[in-house]
Amino acid sequence: MIPFSILDLSPITQGSTVSQALANSRRLAQEAEAQGYKRFWLAEHHGMKGIASAATSIVISHVAAGTNTIRVGSGGIMLPNHSPLVIAEQFGTLAALYPGRIDLGLGRAPGTDMRTAAALRRNMEASANNFPNDVVELQALLAPVGESQGLIAIPGADSNVPIWLLGSSHFSAHLAGMLGLPFAFASHFAPDMLMSALEIYRERFEPSEYLDQPHAMVGIMGVAADTDKEADYLFTSMQQSFVALRRNARGQFPPPVDSMDGLWHESEKAFVDQAMTYAVVGGPEAVEKKLKTFIRNTGADELIVSMPIFDMDARLKSVRLFADAQKKLAAADGRDAA
Template identity: 55%
Template sequence: MVPLSVLDLSPVPEGSSTGQALRNSVDLARHAEALGYARFWMAEHHNMPGIASAATAVALAHVAVATETIRIGAGGIMLPNHAPLIIAEQFGTLAALHPGRIDLGLGRAPGTDQIAAHAMRRNLAADENQFPRDVVELIEYFRPTVAGQRLQAVPGAGEEVEIWILGSSTFGAQLAAILGLPYAFASHFAPGMMREAMALYRERFRPSERLAKPHVMLGVNVFAADTDAEARRLFSSLQQAFLNLRRGRPGKLPAPVEDMESRIDTYGRALLDDALACSVVGSPETVRPGLAAFAASTGADELMVTAQIFDHEARKRSFEILAEVAGLSAGAAPAPR
């Protein structure tokens, strides 16, 4: 099995709070570290009551101080929402405090709706070339300073931060290839262009001082439990949350239900079949071959696993089952080179 990592959206279940969600994230990170997962990433989302990681760098600082060896990162920071210098300083601070452990995944989507995007940026007018320029500017801030340099990121300059490009289309794939950076594809919720983007990235990749050969990580939903039926029940929380979001009713993570299939209409089924196609749901006997088949068929170099599970202990158990069937061991955290 290829290296496995954790994408934690810091879910806020119905009846719970953002504070508890963030405390759960710390607990899950410690658990993932002990189980041998390579990375623990959190994502920037705004105006979403069910996700507590909007202030991503702050949340990551909370996680990093509670762990010791697992790589900590953003999957990702939505760079159009921020000035590159600010992100360089934030992640430079994390790298100064936790050297050799910090990842920075960069995306060009707003991570929210238009209302929140306008509230953050004030002005949504930007040409299509701004994101690549911002990425290059950000990378420059991490270089060691030179004599006479008038602007520098402090902290940031000279710090080791592993930069990734995120994407759900061929745009990010092309940018990652041109810049010689590792590429993470959001196949856990937008798998439509996964294979096309991977092929384009590998075909056009140019080696850089940061990366010698192409390196792809794919997102995948894994819901593991002691039985197939229980895993499907846990999965119903994500199914409900996704349908609510697509229908303009974002909220906290719903409690699982027993009869989810009977609640889904034809339109909803089409949405779920399309968006959540990269999901492995079941008992250990189901998850083992399912994930192995996904890894083999895609040729991914790494997999980033996410699980929006209502009950925190059940979520921890899901990652524990996956670690067991994948044969993970503590301390295995390879970096792409």
Template identity: 65%
Template structure:
């Protein structure tokens, strides 16, 4: 069975707030655990009034503390925003509190606009360039203590929290391959380089202590409902969020609308369609066929599903349908 996981952006809906977003995220995580999803990841974004997971490690602790078995982690921590030692201490703390359940996915983008990035890290020009070195430093801080090692992550040292490299380009694929780490591709919003990156990752992979063969996870937007029309209407919340972001007016997750053509230009429609190409939107049958195609095309080892759905009950139902699709696909593979 190909595992399914959940990527959550802790969406703040129009008319709501971060506190409700965190309650909804925990409720979704508890359901995802019951439905057999493998992991529940949260993403680091900043200065986004529609996303509540800026303090990613704090929210991970909230989710892990309210669940029992599902793996919880970052998808991802934007490492150039932070000192590797601080992240080692944070995730060492999480691993100490919730042993065997914590993942540390790492990205090199700022997770925000350039002005906010400068407010977070004053060495903006070199921070992203140092990403490979920072990953190695972080890996060492979470590894076994070496003789005469002066700086230690406490907690963190020796805990070997599993690292992932996240990416939307060839760079992440090459780094993950070189370091022998699992690779997660952000195809839910940047699918253009997915297939070349997967080929590069698999071709160049070097086995490591953490991983002996390539392991690739592909991100997919899933908007599943009892009917195609209902699912397409739910999808308009994410479509609106994308055009608002591209117009430079990001905000809380908007409610769905009946007619997107009244809101976007033909160029915006084409751009959003390209960015959200890796989406399964429709009834259970439509979603099953689309996910089957994606798995076949990518040979993914795991799918991480996400859905910026305005109504929380509808969001739960969408993930429940996705879990049912996973089980049917597993049954088909077993025949």
């Protein structure tokens, strides 16, 4: 059975603090490690009242310091916001602190509103258009130093931190295939191009020194609980959050509600339902069934789950229930193979 991983944004829940959000991320990673998840990734977002992972490399270090074996990385670093040299130094440092455990997932979206993006990038158009060149430059900075190489990242050089390309459209699928890199698709909030992007990536893949065959990770929103009803209740936090995003009224991550009636318009409900096309929400049986269908349909090599749950105990339980589902699916695969 394919490995499962966790994507975290260090959510700042209503009434909580950044410090608590970061402590929760470490606790979540510890539970994921105990349950056998492969990776714990954190995402770069800026200027958002409900997200504490803006300084992503620092949060990665915080999480890695509190765990022992799980891989920790970025899902992702928005490379156009930074110079490749800075990222090479940051992740070279992380690789030195936590050998063999660091991943570097790269995206080209701003991860914020346009005003904040302009403050980060200064020259937005040049930064976005230069993404493929920046990826290649970053690869060189993390590789062994060449004979005529003038620019050297210290730390960074010869750290060989694994690079992933992230995307929600065809662009990164083409680029990941061309460069022979692993590819992660953001189907947890942008489902429309999932199947076509996976097809493009696999068709265009060129073996490289990093990878000899395509390796695709797919994302889902996931909420598991003892019953379907409880999971649906917990999921209303994410639904409210997406409505706020649609209204450009971002705030701290809200508590769940008994019903979304009156909290969204029909067009907003349609927007959220579409974005959550591949969400896996339910009790143990429903989760297992939905996971089996999604994995079969995508042919994914890995699955990464974002668990937008307000209550930390419920979030930890969801991590355990998804791990249980993964084990049951693996056992069923074993029986089928036999």
